[in-house]
Amino acid sequence: MIIAEQKSLEELKSLVGTAEKVLVVGCGTCVTVCFAGGAREAAITSASLRMSSKLDGSPKQVSDVTVQRQCEWEYLDQIAEQVGQVDIVLSLGCGIGVQAIAEHFPQVWVVPGLNTKFLGLPTEQGVWAERCAACGDCILGLTGGICPIARCSKSLLNGPCGGSEAGHCEVSPDIPCAWQLIYDRLTSLGRLNVLLDLQPPKNWRTSRDGGPRQIVREDLRLHIEED
Amino acid sequence: MDHQAEEFQVSQMQIVAYCCEHCAYAAADLAGGLRIPYPSAIKVVQLPCTGKLDVLMVLQALEAGVDGVMVAG
Incomplete structure (x- = not known):
C-alpha cells in the first residue's frame, strides 16, 4: 500500500491560509490503513482546524468527507457538490489523490495534508517499512x-x-x-x-x-x- | 481568590468524564449510593471500556465548549 504521514497542524494552517470555508477530504484506501488520512483522521483534522482557527480569532468553517478512493473519478464525483461550496480543499489522500482532485475539479484550490512516503507494509502495529520502489x-x-x-x-x-x-x-x-x-x-x-x-x-x-x-x-x- | 469565588467558578465549569463501566463508573455509582457528593460540573459518560475512547471524542467534547475532559478507568 501507499504509506503516508500527516503534516503538522502548523503546516496545515499555513497551507489553508486565509481561506474561510475548508473541506477536508479523507481517502478510504491506503491512507486509511496506515492511519494517516482516513475518515477518522479527516474528522480529527477538521476539528483541530476549527478549534485552532477559533483560538486564533478567525474561525473557519471546516467540514470533512471521506471517499472510498480519491484516485478515481467515480468516487470524486460523489463530493462534487461539497467541493463546489468551499474556498479550499485539504486532501488527506496521497499525492495521487491530491492531483486527482486538482485534475477533476479544475476550479478548486487543493492543498496536501499528508506527506506521501513510500510503497510498503506494516511490519508490526505502528511500524511501516518500504518494500517496493515501483522500478517498472x-x-x-x-x-x-x-x-x-x-x-x-x-x-x-x-x-x-x-x-x-x-x-x-x-x-x-x-x-x-x-x-x-x-x-x-x-x-x-x-x-x-x-x-x-x-x-x-x-x-x-x-x-x-x-x-x-x-x-x-x-x-x-x-x-x-x-x- | 477567596473560597466562595472559587466555588462559583467550579460550578460554572463543564467537565466531561469518560468512565469505564467496570471500575470508574461503578465507583461513581457506589459514591452515589453512599451519598458522597461530587461537583455538579462533572458530566459522566459511560464507556464499555476506556480503551473505547477515541481522540475524536475528546476533541468533540472540547469543541462543544467543555472546560475539561477527564478519563477514568
Whole structure:
C-alpha cells in the first residue's frame, strides 16, 4: 500500500491560509490503513482546524468527507457538490489523490495534508517499512522475493557491498542488509545457485529515468482513438 | 481568590468524564449510593471500556465548549 504521514497542524494552517470555508477530504484506501488520512483522521483534522482557527480569532468553517478512493473519478464525483461550496480543499489522500482532485475539479484550490512516503507494509502495529520502489521491471524472481532495489540503500543488483556488517547496512544499524536477507533466504530455500547468475546493469528507463509513466491497455479501453 | 469565588467558578465549569463501566463508573455509582457528593460540573459518560475512547471524542467534547475532559478507568 501507499504509506503516508500527516503534516503538522502548523503546516496545515499555513497551507489553508486565509481561506474561510475548508473541506477536508479523507481517502478510504491506503491512507486509511496506515492511519494517516482516513475518515477518522479527516474528522480529527477538521476539528483541530476549527478549534485552532477559533483560538486564533478567525474561525473557519471546516467540514470533512471521506471517499472510498480519491484516485478515481467515480468516487470524486460523489463530493462534487461539497467541493463546489468551499474556498479550499485539504486532501488527506496521497499525492495521487491530491492531483486527482486538482485534475477533476479544475476550479478548486487543493492543498496536501499528508506527506506521501513510500510503497510498503506494516511490519508490526505502528511500524511501516518500504518494500517496493515501483522500478517498472520486477526482479523479485531473481532475489528470493526480497527487493534489493527498494531495500538495499544502494539498490545494488549484485550485493552485498563492503558496508554490510553483521547483517546490517552501513547507512544505519536499524536497516537490515537486503543482500544478507536475500542470501539467508536463498540458503534456507536451497536455491543459492540463483546468485551465480550475474545481473547486468539495470535498465532504468522502466523507472523514473524514462519520464512520467503510463500504461495503456487497449483491451480495456472503452474508446480507442483513431489514427 | 477567596473560597466562595472559587466555588462559583467550579460550578460554572463543564467537565466531561469518560468512565469505564467496570471500575470508574461503578465507583461513581457506589459514591452515589453512599451519598458522597461530587461537583455538579462533572458530566459522566459511560464507556464499555476506556480503551473505547477515541481522540475524536475528546476533541468533540472540547469543541462543544467543555472546560475539561477527564478519563477514568
